[in-house]
Amino acid sequence: MTTLPAASPAAPPAADDTDDLARLAKGGRTNTLGFVIRLIARIPFLVIATRLYGAEALGRFASALVLIEIIALVCSLGEKRGLAQRLSEGAGEDRGAETNLVYDGILLALGYSAVAAGVLLVFPEPMFPNGMNSAWDIWLVATIPAFAVTEILLAAQAYRFDIATTVRARAIIEPWTISIGAGVFFTLPATRESGLALAYIVSIFAALLTTAWPFLRTYGLPRGWQPRPRAMAAMAARAFPLVGADAIERGTRLLDIFILGLFAPPQAVGIYYAAQQIASLPQKLKTSFEPILSPVITKNLRTGNMAAIAAQVRQVGFWIIAVQLGIALMLGVPGEAVMGLWGPDYVAGTAALALLLAAEVAASMAVVSESVLVYIARKRNLAISVAIIGLQAGLTIALIEAADRLGLGNGFEAAGAAGALMVALAVSSLVKALLLKRLLGAPVSNWRWALVHAAAPAVVVGYAFTWAPEWAELVLGIPAVLGVYALVVWRRGFGEDDKVLFRKQVVPDPATDLA
Numbered sequence: 001m002t003t004l005p006a007a008s009p010a011a012p013p014a015a016d017d018t019d020d021l022a023r024l025a026k027g028g029r030t031n032t033l034g035f036v037i038r039l040i041a042r043i044p045f046l047v048i049a050t051r052l053y054g055a056e057a058l059g060r061f062a063s064a065l066v067l068i069e070i071i072a073l074v075c076s077l078g079e080k081r082g083l084a085q086r087l088s089e090g091a092g093e094d095r096g097a098e099t100n101l102v103y104d105g106i107l108l109a110l111g112y113s114a115v116a117a118g119v120l121l122v123f124p125e126p127m128f129p130n131g132m133n134s135a136w137d138i139w140l141v142a143t144i145p146a147f148a149v150t151e152i153l154l155a156a157q158a159y160r161f162d163i164a165t166t167v168r169a170r171a172i173i174e175p176w177t178i179s180i181g182a183g184v185f186f187t188l189p190a191t192r193e194s195g196l197a198l199a200y201i202v203s204i205f206a207a208l209l210t211t212a213w214p215f216l217r218t219y220g221l222p223r224g225w226q227p228r229p230r231a232m233a234a235m236a237a238r239a240f241p242l243v244g245a246d247a248i249e250r251g252t253r254l255l256d257i258f259i260l261g262l263f264a265p266p267q268a269v270g271i272y273y274a275a276q277q278i279a280s281l282p283q284k285l286k287t288s289f290e291p292i293l294s295p296v297i298t299k300n301l302r303t304g305n306m307a308a309i310a311a312q313v314r315q316v317g318f319w320i321i322a323v324q325l326g327i328a329l330m331l332g333v334p335g336e337a338v339m340g341l342w343g344p345d346y347v348a349g350t351a352a353l354a355l356l357l358a359a360e361v362a363a364s365m366a367v368v369s370e371s372v373l374v375y376i377a378r379k380r381n382l383a384i385s386v387a388i389i390g391l392q393a394g395l396t397i398a399l400i401e402a403a404d405r406l407g408l409g410n411g412f413e414a415a416g417a418a419g420a421l422m423v424a425l426a427v428s429s430l431v432k433a434l435l436l437k438r439l440l441g442a443p444v445s446n447w448r449w450a451l452v453h454a455a456a457p458a459v460v461v462g463y464a465f466t467w468a469p470e471w472a473e474l475v476l477g478i479p480a481v482l483g484v485y486a487l488v489v490w491r492r493g494f495g496e497d498d499k500v501l502f503r504k505q506v507v508p509d510p511a512t513d514l515a
Helices: 015-075 079-090 095-122 135-159 164-187 195-218 229-263 266-287 290-303 306-332 335-340 344-376 378-405 410-440 450-465 470-492 498-502
Strands: none
Touching: 015 095, 015 135, 015 164, 015 195, 015 229, 015 266, 015 344, 079 095, 079 135, 079 229, 079 290, 095 135, 095 229, 135 164, 135 195, 135 290, 164 195, 229 266, 229 344, 229 378, 229 410, 266 335, 266 344, 266 410, 290 306, 290 344, 306 335, 306 344, 306 410, 306 450, 306 470, 335 344, 335 470, 344 378, 344 410, 378 410, 450 470
């Protein structure tokens, strides 16, 4: 009988695990910076869209985007997460083979996108439940292939741990282009009514060009590549669970707008969309971790290191929920003043804003769990997602109808849709975290009571500023809320591993570190 040597009780983490933490931390820092830039860049668009175009035009534009973004996401074939696995399994160190695999995905996405765009050109009614702002709105379908290809190119760059391209495309070029475009098109009489749609089209293609240049420098053109119909058909079939998960995850953020477009006037949709654009910023922060997390997860799956995956889920999950809760408090406590920036009509959306921000905090565990479940339990993850979106749809319709029957107005209809989303995402987080815990055999929860300790004084400070003039609530109150929260959560919630997110040098240097 062979006796195994006893393990050291204080064994240091493996070098690979430390490298993974370094990559996750670097990606986290880059994405946090991207969030701040996106927040600044999104404000001009909201001001222009709400003040110049009005809630009714904004509502029609928002209703049209629902179908466009869902279809574009489906046409990307789940490559945001699936590409990392395909590259890990199929190419190895052969850069030429990696390049050809990416082009397989691009060609397939273009094929699906062309069919989808053609169908919508012939049958555009589902895009416009409340009518069109102008005849130019129909050309929103042109963004479907551009959006799908951009997703694949960004996933390919993320596989090489290039997150800076995502930040440039999604946080700088895209939002600033739509903001500038919306303003320019409004000043031209010929494009005034179609300004929102035209600005969106230009922004999507600008993001595509911004992404294509670094992609070509990294991967280049295909070499010895030719379409392989059977292999591409197999790839599409394998991608189905990923496509479903991506579409449903995004659909939970768009279904409420679609239902509002069917059951509520365009003004209610416009108010909700304005609130959602603010609340979706922390959601962008959360999902932007996925590209950098996917390569790390697929690597550990190949080696069967489930404990490392659970640790990474806990670590990234806590980073996300800690930042998101701070953002929710920063924007939600002075919510009335924030919504008032877009005009007096939008103050009715304050409750919707608060519920949407809470929904994003509740969703953090679901998104991080799903980053692993799509690889190890695709069908079960998809089944849970389908059930959750069904729950959301039922709650949304019930709450909107109740608000309508009671005559409570557009603000309450918007709040009903937001409340349904919050409940659905909270249930999704709970169920998916429990499933992942069982599959990995290790805890995955991102919750720590220090978050409550940090949130309590921040709420008190924020509430005190609501008695001040609106300008003071925004200029002084928002930084005060964020500062108090950050100070407490840093001291009470962040351990040494958590603080790695804010350090540039996270990997020990063997030349200088002799420990």
